[in-house]
Structure formats: structure tokens, C-alpha cells
Amino acid sequence: QSALTQPPSASGSPGQSVTIYCTGTSRDVGAYNSVSWYQQHPGKAPKLMIYDVTRRPSGVPDRFSGSKSGNTASLTVSGLQAEDEADYFCISYSLNNPEGAFGGGTKLTVL
Amino acid sequence: EVQLVESGGGLVQPGGSLKLSCAASGFSGSSMHWVRQSSGKGLEWVGRIRGKTNNYATAYAPSVTGRFTISRDDSKTTAYLQMNSLKNEDTAVYYCALDPRDCYSVCSFDIWGQGTMVSVSS
Numbered sequence A: 001q002s003a004l005t006q007p008p009s010a011s012g013s014p015g016q017s018v019t020i021y022c023t024g025t026s027r028d029v030g031a032y033n034s035v036s037w038y039q040q041h042p043g044k045a046p047k048l049m050i051y052d053v054t055r056r057p058s059g060v061p062d063r064f065s066g067s068k069s070g071n072t073a074s075l076t077v078s079g080l081q082a083e084d085e086a087d088y089f090c091i092s093y094s095l096n097n098p099e100g101a102f103g104g105g106t107k108l109t110v111l
Numbered sequence B: 001e002v003q004l005v006e007s008g009g010g011l012v013q014p015g016g017s018l019k020l021s022c023a024a025s026g027f028s029g030s031s032m033h034w035v036r037q038s039s040g041k042g043l044e045w046v047g048r049i050r051g052k053t054n055n056y057a058t059a060y061a062p063s064v065t066g067r068f069t070i071s072r073d074d075s076k077t078t079a080y081l082q083m084n085s086l087k088n089e090d091t092a093v094y095y096c097a098l099d100p101r102d103c104y105s106v107c108s109f110d111i112w113g114q115g116t117m118v119s120v121s122s
Helices: none
Strands: A009-012 A018-023 A035-040 A047-050 A064-069 A072-077 A086-092 A106-110 B004-007 B010-012 B018-024 B031-037 B043-049 B058-060 B068-073 B078-083 B092-099 B116-120
Touching: A009 A018, A018 A086, A018 A106, A035 A064, A035 A072, A047 A064, A072 A086, B004 B092, B018 B031, B018 B092, B018 B116, B031 B068, B043 B068, B043 B078, B043 B092, B058 B068, B078 B092
Parallel strands: A009 A106, B010 B116
Antiparallel strands: A018 A072, A035 A047, A035 A086, A064 A072, A086 A106, B004 B018, B018 B078, B031 B043, B031 B092, B043 B058, B068 B078, B092 B116
């Protein structure tokens, strides 16, 4: 059982927006602005998409955005494209816990 | 741009040992984590080693404590995962992942290796 809760699946049509939620506790998501999101295509390594809740690494399209409210972080993908279909994982800094807190992953399907 | 290249995976019998390597083009001051993923499953943190500033401190998941050891050689910019007393349930793709801010917990895994498959089976 993962420390952070994500929905197992999400979907949207091309051009639409989809939001994926990641719920933790006051010891991880709620305590720190260190939530990161990763995209993983089948057979590939994960790729950092969002860090520090809202920041995008160089090269990540601005269609990807992050936010947080209380113990829940979210990743929004706007203007969905076929290549956005992938698994998405959230990870948070966690109090007194070197391993952080991992979400179980959400499979995003572009209809 | 930093890149991570992993090697050392393979097939091993239960109770056997394997050593994975993660060669980086540059990781001074960063912490290196190992994360694994069983087929069709989510990510599972294995352990990490911090940088020189934080005395190369290590930490491990309870499931591997006492069996796995993480080390690094900064002169070779390479991190290692020594796996002993391997079990069937250790079968997974193993990734090394770099946290450039060398945080106590996980700040962000900015760079990932390509992954190497470890299969434990008789």
C-alpha cells in the first residue's frame, strides 16, 4: 500500500484538461513544498515533469502544471495530446523518512 | 546535462548476489537513490546514499535492510548497489535516480538511469 493515494486511472479526450490528485498527510504533502511528479511511458524510465509542487524542469511543456492544497497535490495536463498517455507518479518529501512518500501511480488514457 | 547509465543486472538464483552500477556524467554533491519496479507495479524505494557534505549517509527500505548495500566512488562518478541473499520478490527493474539537492528525504529525482532488470529465479 502506497503512502500517497492516487487514482488508478484518469482519462480525457485530445485538447481537454485532466487533473490527477495525490493525497498524503501532514507529515509529507501537507508539510513540505517538495512534491514532484513523474511521467513514465511503457518500458521507459520515469521522467521528472514537476518539482517543488509547481516548478517545471527545462523542456517540459507548459501544458503540465502542479499545485497543492493542504495534504493534496495535483498535476494538471492541459490540451491533452496522444503522447501524454502514460503512467504518472507523485513523490513527496516526508518528515523523518529518508524514503520519502510515493504514490501508487495513475494511468492516464487519452481517448 | 547529467546522464545515468546502469549496468549489472541479470538472472540470479535465490540466495545469490548481484552488484549494480550507475555511472554518472557528474553527480558531485548529489544524493543517489535506487528505486525498483516490479512488472506492472508502482515504484518502490530501495535506498539512498547522500553526498560527501552529508558524510555519504545511507538509508534503506526495511525490505532490503541487511541484504543490500549502497556505495559510491566520486572519483569514478559511479554509485553501486550490492545485493546479497536475493529473494524471488527482489525481481524487478532497478533504477538509479539523482537528487541534486542531496536532501535527507526526497526532494526530486531530476535524472533517472535507463533501468536494469534483475531476475531472481531457480
